[in-house]
C-alpha cells in the first residue's frame with residue numbers, strides 16, 4: 001500500500017495541487033461558519049426576541065454556501081489537471097512495459113487491454129480519492145476552527161470521539177486492503193478462466209467437453225464469491241467505525257449539556273456544536289469512510305496491479321532460450337489410467353532435442369498415444385516429470401514452448417478455409433498460407449470457400465490440419481497418425497516439411513516414417529528403446545519385427561523415401 005500511496009503522492013504536480021487547495025478554501029467556508037451562524041442566530045436572534053437577526057445569521061449561511069458551491073465547481077474543473085497527467089503517465093508506463101515484456105517485441109494484446117481498463121479504473125478512483133480526502137480535510141479544519149471560535153470546550157468534547165471513530169476506521173483499512181486485493185486477484189482469475197472458455201466455445205461444443213469447461217470456471221467463481229463475502233464483512237466493520245465517529249460526538253455533547261450550561265455556555269453555543277457534528281463531521285466522516293474504504297482501496301489495489309504488471313519482467317522473453325533450451329524431456333515417467341490399472345508407461349526416460357525428428361513405433365495399444373498425451377501435457381504423469389524447455393508440460397506454455405498435437409481424426413470446423421488455416425495464427429497473411437500449403441504439398445483451393453467438414457474426405461481434413469499446424473508459431477509439432485489418410489508420397493512431403501520447420505515427433509503408422517526420423521522410440525510394453533535405424537536393427541527384436549511385418553505388407557515402400 002505504501003508503494004502505491006508514494007506513487008500517487010509523487011504524481012501530484014505542484015501547480016494543479018496548489019490551485020486545487022486554493023479553491024478548497026471557499027469550499028471550507030460553509031463547514032467553518034455553520035455552527036457559528038447557528039449559535040448566533042439562536043443566542044442573538046431567536047432567544048433574544050429578535051427573529052430578524054436570527055434569520056439574517058441563517059441567511060449568511062446561504063451566502064457562504066453559494067461561495068462554497070463556486071469553490072466546489074472550481075475544484076472539479078481543476079481536478080482534470082491532476083487526474084489526466086496521472087493517467088497519461090500510467091498509460092506510458094503500461095504501454096512501455098507491455099512492449100518491453102511482450103513476446104518477440106510484440107505486446108501481449110490481452111494483457112494490454114486489461115491493463116488499459118485498469119488504468120481507467122485507477123484514473124477514476126484517483127480523482128474520487130482526491131475529492132474525498134481533500135473535502136474531508138477541508139471540513140475537519142473548518143469544524144475545528146469554527147468550534148474553537150464558539151468555545152474551546154465544544155471542540156474538546158466533539159473531536160476526541162470523532163477521532164476515535166476515524167482511527168478505528170484507519171485500523172481496519174489494512175484488513176480491507178488485503179481482502180480487496182484477494183477480490184481483485186479472484187476477479188482476474190475468473191476473467192482469465194472465462195476468457196479461455198469463451199474463446200474455445202466452438203471447440204468445447206464440437207468436442208462435447210462442456211463439463212470440463214464448467215469445471216474450469218467453477219473454482220474461480222467460488223473463490224470470487226468467497227472474496228466478495230469477506231469484503232462485505234469488512235464493510236460492516238466500516239459501518240461500526242462510522243457509528244462511533246459520527247454519532248458518539250453528538251451523544252457526548254448532549255450528555256454534557258447541563259454541565260456546559262452550568263459553566264456559562266449558551267443554548268446557541270451547544271446548538272452550534274451540534275450543527276458542527278451533524279452537518280460537518282458526520283457527513284465528512286461518512287464520505288471519507290465510503291470513499292477511502294471503497295474507491296480508495298480499489299485505487300490502491302488496482303494501481304498495485306498496474307505497477308506490478310508494467311514493471312520490466314526478468315522472465316525470459318520469447319526468442320530467449322528457456323532455461324532448458326527447447327528440449328522435450330521425460331524423466332522416469334510412469335503413468336496408468338487408474339490407481340489399480342497396469343501402467344501404460346513405466347520408468348520412461350527420453351530427451352528430444354530442439355529441431356530433432358523422432359518417430360514413435362510399437363504394436364497397437366502399447367501406449368504411443370498415451371505417451372504423446374503426456375508429452376503435450378494433456379495427461380499428468382503419476383511419477384516422474386515431463387518438461388518442455390524445463391517447464392512442466394502441464395503448465396500453460398509460453399509462446400516459445402507451445403506445441404501442436406494433430407490426432408488421427410483431423411479437426412475441421414464449419415467456416416472458411418482461411419478461418420480454419422489461421423486458427424492457430426490469426427495474423428497469417430495470404431502469402432503465409434500459400435507458403436505453408438506449398439511446403440505441405442496441399443492444394444486446398446480458394447481460401448474464402450466455406451468448408452462443410454462432413455462432406456470432406458479424411459485426407460482433405462488432414463491436409464487442412466497439417467497446414468494449420470505448419471502456420472502455428474509452435475516450435476514442436478506432434479503427429480499422432482495424422483497423415484494416415486494420405487498416400488506415402490504426400491505423407492513424406494508433409495513430414496519433411498515439419499522436420500525442416502522445428503521439432504517433430506511422429507507416431508508412425510507406416511514404418512517409412514521411422515526410417516526418415518533422426519531417432520526412433522520403440523515402445524514394447526515392458527520397456528522402451530530409442531536409437532537410430534541402424535542401431536535398432538541390431539538391438540531391438542521388436543523393431544526388426546515391425547519392420548519385417550511392414551516390408552511384407554508393403555515391399556515397395558521399405559526404403560527411406
Ligand SMILES: Nc1ncnc2c1ncn2[C@@H]1O[C@H](COP(=O)(O)OP(=O)(O)OP(=O)(O)O)[C@@H](O)[C@H]1O
Nearest residue numbers: 337338344362363364365366367368369370371507
Ligand atoms: N482414456 C483411457 N482410459 C483407460 N484406458 C485407456 C485410455 N486410453 C487408452 N487406454 C488404454 O491404454 C493403453 C494404451 O493406449 P494408447 O491409445 O496409448 O495406445 P496406442 O499405442 O496409441 O494404440 P494405437 O496404435 O492402437 O492407437 C491401451 O491398453 C488402451 O486401451
